[in-house]
Amino acid sequence: MTTILEQMPMTAPQTIMAKQLLLPRDTTVESAARLAERVLQVLAASGTVIIDFTGIRGVSSSYFNVIFRTVGEDVGVDRMSRAVDLRYGSDAQKTIGDRSWDAVIEFLQRTNNANGAT
């Protein structure tokens, strides 16, 4: 299942398989930070990215929180919403991921407002 946030017409989106960046002994946050770093690298080089979570089982909200918050803090909420497309592997994953997405967006917008950012 795919959540199309917005299509970027300029360049073909690059897909990142989250499972390939998950190491067995990692903490959840370490895995997520590595994936977020990769997303930012792709975003710096091209317009859009698809994060594909298929094949990963049982990741918690912390995993999604770190990815979305790291990317959102770097490129901004608007750009993240336009340039990041999410592909989930299960209903549970979609529920957790979408919930995290909304919470992070709300948090970043509130933080930006508090800091006086535009």
Next chain:
Amino acid sequence: MPNQIETVTAAWLAELRKQKQWAEHAVAQVPDEKLHQAIVPGTNTVSIIMKHLAGSLRSRFTDFLTTDGEKDWRNRDAEFAPGGETREEIITIWNHGWQTALDAIGALREADLDRTVTIRSQPHTVPEAVTRAVAHCACHTGQIMQISRILAGNVRWNWATIAPGKSEEFRQEMKARFGLPRVPIIWIGCKWRKGGEVGQMSNQSRKRVVIDFNVDDQWPDISRFLDRASTIVSPANREQWILDCSRCAYLGPDAAVLIAGLYERDMQRGLHPEVLLPNEPRELDAFCAFVGLKQRVQKGERPNPDHHLSETVPIHTFYQPIANAQRQVLTLVHRHFQTLSEDAEDALGVAINEVVQNVCDHAESPIGALMAGRYFQKRRDVRVAVLDLGLGIPHTLSRKVPEAKEPERALRLVVKGGVSSHSNPNNMGQGIRNLVDQVRIRRGALLLLSSKAAATMGHDGTVRYHQAPVDFPGTAVFFRMAMDDDDT
């Protein structure tokens, strides 16, 4: 009667784990590109110190009791050579070294204390060798923390230790948590080599709590257990105790982690707790062995989780929220359940990971997070118990949400979701809500206990709130869920 070795190894292990956690907390804040950066030319980088410490630990504690601590295969100078390892590679080296030490120290027995080991041919008693390693770790942990802070910068630094200006606040927190000032650690300066001579009392002078009823994995039984054991559950207790469960005919994984948690906490506090486990019925005796209670409280055999008859995941401790915390429970379920659906696997994984992450992020539990599980073939459901003896949900959440000081209110807030202490970048206040939802989807049952409140959810999916019979010093999460999709 517990041996002094348990108190001593528990103290060593707790200190080492704390050092490891502090170092990792600091290193996590250093950008990848700065891991190999020296703050002053000619000084060691974070990566070098990590490699050196890991190399030292691996050398010292591989075949600790039988070979010299400086192994032929160790190349100490190479540890100080600048390298281009990735963060993952450094962490792998680091974890390997620490795990070697933690495993070796955890396996020590009373008789080992009198043994002599050598380090570069120099004789050391076992306590001398371990203490030397603990001091070595502390030295380098301090270096790692200081260098990391300089490299990461002050502005974004997240303190693992007491932040500047927060000393009084922390003192008050600890006072509220532990009541009276702690007594001195009992084994310092004692003749502990002659175990039993110091700090132990006769059974007659100990507080004795008898659990002579079955403790199933449901709130009425857990509540009754807490009520009966309230004096030893309280962290204000300073008396040595015996928990007599010998007349129980049933103990579930929830009771197992409760007993193990209280035992480990009070071992750390030098209270010499003792737990009497039932020898019959045979199934319960087997459960106590397979779940690791015998090993934890009676120094019994280490349980074999892969034994084909085991329906149990032994109690294990988390200090870090590894991404696949559900691995052992899933392995157990897969062994008994050939066609596990992706939905069931996902739900179980989410539930476990949410709990473990919460504990590791917020609890500051002196015993880490204890987890155990059990699979029931007839019911085709799995039960998971996770416990910490840390700050508790009302305490941590009320730092940001004052109304959460009231325990039931705190539980209602986390079950509803959307409130968070935002202690870490990964905290958005959805964890417990996700846990509850996943258990509900699988038509499971859940018990969430923290401080003076408990939340329970039965198969109807309705969450109910209760007053706990004792101010529980931490948080316990017990849940069960069906693994069969037909049941959901």
